[in-house]
Amino acid sequence: MLYREAGDFKTTYAKDQALIPIRQDRVMLYIAIALALLLPFVASDYFLGSIAIPVLIMVIAATGLNLLLGYCGQISLGSGAFMAAGAYMAYKCATAFPWLPMPVSIILAGLATAMIGIAFGLPAVRIKGFYLAVATLAAQFFLLWLFTHVPWFVNYTMSGVPTPPPATVLGVYVTGADAPNWAKYLFVLSFTAFLTWIAYNLVRSRIGRSWMAIRDMDIAAELIGIRPLWTKLTAFAISSFYCGVAGALWSFCFINTVEPTAFDINRSFQILFMVIIGGLGSILGSYFGAIFITLFPIFLNSAPAWLGLDIPGDIITHLEFMIFGAMIVFFLIVEPNGLARLWQLGKEKLRLWPFPH
Amino acid sequence: MEFLSDFFVAPIMEMVDAPEFLAEVIIAGLMSGVMYSLVGLGFVLIFKASGIFNFAQGVMVLFAALNFVGLMDSGVHPIIAFIATVVIMTVLAMAIERVVLRRLVNQNQLILFMSTIGIAFFLEGFGELIWGGNVRPLDIGIPDDVVFIANGTILIQEADLFAGATAALLVTILALGFRYTAVGRALRAVADDHQAALSIGIPLNNIWVIVWAVAGFVALVAGIMWGTKLGVQFSISIVALKALPVLILGGFTSIPGAIIGGLIIGAGEKVAEVYWGSLFGGAIEEWFAYIVALLFLLFRPQGLFGEKIIDRV
Amino acid sequence: MAENLLTVENITLRFGGVKALTDVSFDILKGEIRAIIGPNGAGKSSMLNCINGFYHPQEGRITYKGQTRKQMRPYEAASQGIARTFQNIALFRGMSVLDNVMTGRVLKMKSSLLEQAFYFGRARSEEISHRSKVEEVIDFLEINAIRKTPVGRLPYGLQKRVELARALAAEPELLLLDEPMAGMNVEEKEDMSRFILNVNAEFGTTIALIEHDMGVVMDLSDRVVVLNYGEKLADGTPDVVRSNQAVIDAYLGASH
Numbered sequence: 001m002l003y004r005e006a007g008d009f010k011t012t013y014a015k016d017q018a019l020i021p022i023r024q025d026r027v028m029l030y031i032a033i034a035l036a037l038l039l040p041f042v043a044s045d046y047f048l049g050s051i052a053i054p055v056l057i058m059v060i061a062a063t064g065l066n067l068l069l070g071y072c073g074q075i076s077l078g079s080g081a082f083m084a085a086g087a088y089m090a091y092k093c094a095t096a097f098p099w100l101p102m103p104v105s106i107i108l109a110g111l112a113t114a115m116i117g118i119a120f121g122l123p124a125v126r127i128k129g130f131y132l133a134v135a136t137l138a139a140q141f142f143l144l145w146l147f148t149h150v151p152w153f154v155n156y157t158m159s160g161v162p163t164p165p166p167a168t169v170l171g172v173y174v175t176g177a178d179a180p181n182w183a184k185y186l187f188v189l190s191f192t193a194f195l196t197w198i199a200y201n202l203v204r205s206r207i208g209r210s211w212m213a214i215r216d217m218d219i220a221a222e223l224i225g226i227r228p229l230w231t232k233l234t235a236f237a238i239s240s241f242y243c244g245v246a247g248a249l250w251s252f253c254f255i256n257t258v259e260p261t262a263f264d265i266n267r268s269f270q271i272l273f274m275v276i277i278g279g280l281g282s283i284l285g286s287y288f289g290a291i292f293i294t295l296f297p298i299f300l301n302s303a304p305a306w307l308g309l310d311i312p313g314d315i316i317t318h319l320e321f322m323i324f325g326a327m328i329v330f331f332l333i334v335e336p337n338g339l340a341r342l343w344q345l346g347k348e349k350l351r352l353w354p355f356p357h
Numbered sequence: 358m359e360f361l362s363d364f365f366v367a368p369i370m371e372m373v374d375a376p377e378f379l380a381e382v383i384i385a386g387l388m389s390g391v392m393y394s395l396v397g398l399g400f401v402l403i404f405k406a407s408g409i410f411n412f413a414q415g416v417m418v419l420f421a422a423l424n425f426v427g428l429m430d431s432g433v434h435p436i437i438a439f440i441a442t443v444v445i446m447t448v449l450a451m452a453i454e455r456v457v458l459r460r461l462v463n464q465n466q467l468i469l470f471m472s473t474i475g476i477a478f479f480l481e482g483f484g485e486l487i488w489g490g491n492v493r494p495l496d497i498g499i500p501d502d503v504v505f506i507a508n509g510t511i512l513i514q515e516a517d518l519f520a521g522a523t524a525a526l527l528v529t530i531l532a533l534g535f536r537y538t539a540v541g542r543a544l545r546a547v548a549d550d551h552q553a554a555l556s557i558g559i560p561l562n563n564i565w566v567i568v569w570a571v572a573g574f575v576a577l578v579a580g581i582m583w584g585t586k587l588g589v590q591f592s593i594s595i596v597a598l599k600a601l602p603v604l605i606l607g608g609f610t611s612i613p614g615a616i617i618g619g620l621i622i623g624a625g626e627k628v629a630e631v632y633w634g635s636l637f638g639g640a641i642e643e644w645f646a647y648i649v650a651l652l653f654l655l656f657r658p659q660g661l662f663g664e665k666i667i668d669r670v
Numbered sequence: 671m672a673e674n675l676l677t678v679e680n681i682t683l684r685f686g687g688v689k690a691l692t693d694v695s696f697d698i699l700k701g702e703i704r705a706i707i708g709p710n711g712a713g714k715s716s717m718l719n720c721i722n723g724f725y726h727p728q729e730g731r732i733t734y735k736g737q738t739r740k741q742m743r744p745y746e747a748a749s750q751g752i753a754r755t756f757q758n759i760a761l762f763r764g765m766s767v768l769d770n771v772m773t774g775r776v777l778k779m780k781s782s783l784l785e786q787a788f789y790f791g792r793a794r795s796e797e798i799s800h801r802s803k804v805e806e807v808i809d810f811l812e813i814n815a816i817r818k819t820p821v822g823r824l825p826y827g828l829q830k831r832v833e834l835a836r837a838l839a840a841e842p843e844l845l846l847l848d849e850p851m852a853g854m855n856v857e858e859k860e861d862m863s864r865f866i867l868n869v870n871a872e873f874g875t876t877i878a879l880i881e882h883d884m885g886v887v888m889d890l891s892d893r894v895v896v897l898n899y900g901e902k903l904a905d906g907t908p909d910v911v912r913s914n915q916a917v918i919d920a921y922l923g924a925s926h
């Protein structure tokens with residue numbers, strides 16, 4: 001009986017509604033936080049810079065899309081473009097107001113992206129389901145075109161791909177070429193942790209229930225008094241906010257350039273896959289999805305070498321496409337709640353362990 | 358002020374000054390429009406018969422073209438290659454029905470839609486794994502001369518004429534098939550009312566296979582034409598995505614809608630690019646179709662030809 | 671004499687060429703249980719949909735709590751105290767029973783988005799105070815044991831009960847029930863009848879009820895309105911309606 005929820009009785013509604021009602025889960029969370037904080041001391045610079053940072057950033061983007069798609073049931077194929085919007089807005093903010101603390105610039109970029117998200121989410125008022133895919137594809141193609149064809153967005157930089165300005169937090173560089181990976185990691189981590197907490201709060205509040213109501217049965221939701229317009233647009237706004245912040249961090253703390261190719265349509269699909277494989281409607285799932293989708297290609301690229309096989313890179317890429325595609329179909333058929341659900345089932349097994357059934 | 362005149366006046370003046378050039382632009386646009394129409398046609402077929410919005414239609418175009426050109430490059434006669442690819446697309450339809458659709462009956466549309474995104478990725482990887490990811494030129498002997506019409510003032514590619522004629526032929530065959538064959542009648546019954554179709558004993562699974570196979574055939578035709586123009590390459594599946602805005606315009610259930618929508622979008626984006634593109638820094642073709650679709654979604658979501666549906670509870 | 675809660679006058683509703691309702695008028699008194707009956711396709715559900723603003727009748731007037739309008743709007747109806755259940759269960763399948771019932775209280779919650787994001791202030795206090803209200807409803811309908819179960823996994827009869835709970839959580843003044851007992855066995859019907867009577871007696875909720883089971887209608891309702899092919903056929907106490915010749919003909923004529 002390693003994991004148990006029986007016996008952990010709640011005596012008040014407040015306790016029952018706590019963020020993490022089960023004690024063992026809370027313990028697990030503390031361990032995870034401790035590990036995350038210890039990571040810079042034990043992990044290699046490569047691991048921090050090339051794996052931990054991108055994974056944490058993609059967690060933010062995937063959480064954003066999950067709020068929209070997994071909770072509110074509105075699809076978006078434009079998450080990549082919203083990340084781009086965040087990156088360019090942060091660049092504009094940080095260069096126009098250099099005295100602003102970097103976290104503020106990034107939050108402002110997120111807010112600007114939220115506005116853009118609302119604009120492209122407007123059609124959701126009258127349409128449903130896959131129609132939205134087209135509206136958000138419009139965002140994908142139009143926004144990327146806009147950022148590449150209007151030089152104002154890059155402050156008329158000749159090359160068109162400017163470098164984010166260096167900035168410090170508490171005296172340590174967190175962006176720019178001089179920023180050490182551990183500092184960038186902690187900077188990103190604080191955003192990820194904060195936004196995860198916000199996401200959990202939202203989904204257990206009225207707005208979260210309204211999103212799910214719209215997702216599950218929009219007509220009934222409307223007749224109960226949930227306003228579809230307001231509810232869907234908040235989902236678009238908040239989701240875009242998350243993507244915007246993620247995009248800003250991606251440019252500022254990971255690739256160290258502001259360029260459109262990092263945010264093309266493949267990025268949008270990548271985020272979508274994180275949400276589906278990680279688990280629709282599960283914030284923890286966004287973590288699983290981001291980790292899996294980021295690490296799996298790395299694994300796939302190095303696995304043949306371990307086995308002493310020599311498989312050319314393009315074949316690996318084709319295989320990756322096939323495997324991701326097949327996994328999407330598999331999870332949608334077998335387990336739309338994705339890896340998060342498998343994790344939960346695993347925990348339930350553990351609860352009964354060592355007694356079968 | 359100057360911008361306003363650049364936007365409203367100058368392009369119109371240009372058009373009036375050189376109507377032959379305008380005609381050429383429109384004709385070139387219509388020809389890409391034919392391609393969008395063909396992809397859109399595949400979408401509509403599947404959507405009508407199974408309510409599935411098949412995101413993989415664009416990749417099916419690429420997949421079919423890859424198989425066709427791959428076989429031809431290995432020395433197979435074009436006609437044999439064509440037949441073999443039709444067989445492959447039919448087998449693919451059966452596999453999709455068996456592995457995916459059958460297991461997702463009664464799921465909501467969004468889940469079905471996302472599963473077709475999975476299919477798209479799988480197919481793309483699969484096709485390129487077998488045939489490689491390089492651009493493959495495709496030459497099936499379509500004449501590539503130009504002809505002049507209207508007293509030699511307007512110039513047209515013969516290949517474009519050929520493509521237009523083939524598309525028209527294909528649509529005619531499909532329309533006749535729908536009307537006069539038993540399968541076609543069954544398809545129409547399903548499209549009108551799933552419940553009714555079931556109750557007169559049409560096996561739905563077979564219908565799905567048939568329509569996915571027909572959509573595969575349409576994809577092959579589209580793929581061959583596109584391939585002769587651009588070479589067979591990955592970007593085909595991205596270009597094919599433009600069929601989505603076409604469907605917003607034409608309506609998801611209307612075959613004539615898909616055709617007309619495709620032509621409008623094709624001609625519209627060419628004209629916009631040629632006459633207004635430079636005003637915005639060029640390459641507005643990339644998003645023109647999508648923004649038009651976005652406006653439609655906002656103001657007339659049922660498209661040009663669709664009708665309003667009122668939800669029930 | 672009880673006062674009028676709702677009056678519909680000369681309602682006509684068309685879908686394209688189909689006339690779902692033709693010139694229908696009736697009223698609902700405060701505190702009564704009003705049954706709406708009629709053969710399949712008579713326009714009963716459409717009538718409820720007009721009352722809570724989901725359908726917009728082309729002609730006629732609706733007077734609710736003294737205010738007269740041509741059409742209701744869903745949000746307005748809900749915020750003015752009209753709640754309902756649906757003929758085909760319309761629960762939020764991915765959510766637990768508790769969350770489903772909590773959605774019934776959206777209109778009573780006032781916390782801002784920011785408070786919810788940080789889960790402080792009203793967001794926190796409301797979650798707790800409304801939870802206790804919701805628990806009362808859950809107790810009342812005897813669904814305590816399943817409160818954390820996703821509704822999709824519940825048997826049909828219980829789902830209908832959860833739907834009623836969600837409607838009751840809104841503390842409605844007018845409760846519209848669209849075939850609350852369809853597809854239930856005798857025991858479940860008895861339970862549901864008991865709940866409906868209790869709601870009416872304890873909270874004084876006015877109820878409009880669509881039901882095909884004549885026995886239930888006769889037992890529960892104070893007054894009955896009969897629709898047939900979208901037109902009003904009869905209106906009155908159960909006894910009066912039962913002995914009305916036109917009603918008898920309609921029911922014998924219809925394939926029942």
Ligand SMILES: Nc1ncnc2c1ncn2[C@@H]1O[C@H](COP(=O)(O)OP(=O)(O)OP(=O)(O)O)[C@@H](O)[C@H]1O
Nearest residue numbers: 667668669685690709710711712713714715716717
């Ligand atoms: N959204 C709609 N679109 C088109 N026609 C509709 C719609 N809703 C109802 N109708 C039509 O209006 C008529 C009345 O339907 P309604 O559902 O109100 O009947 P009902 O009395 O509730 O029947 P039942 O006992 O079967 O529930 C029917 O002919 C129906 O087909």
Ligand SMILES: [Mg+2]
Nearest residue numbers: 714715716757
């Ligand atoms: Mg009804």
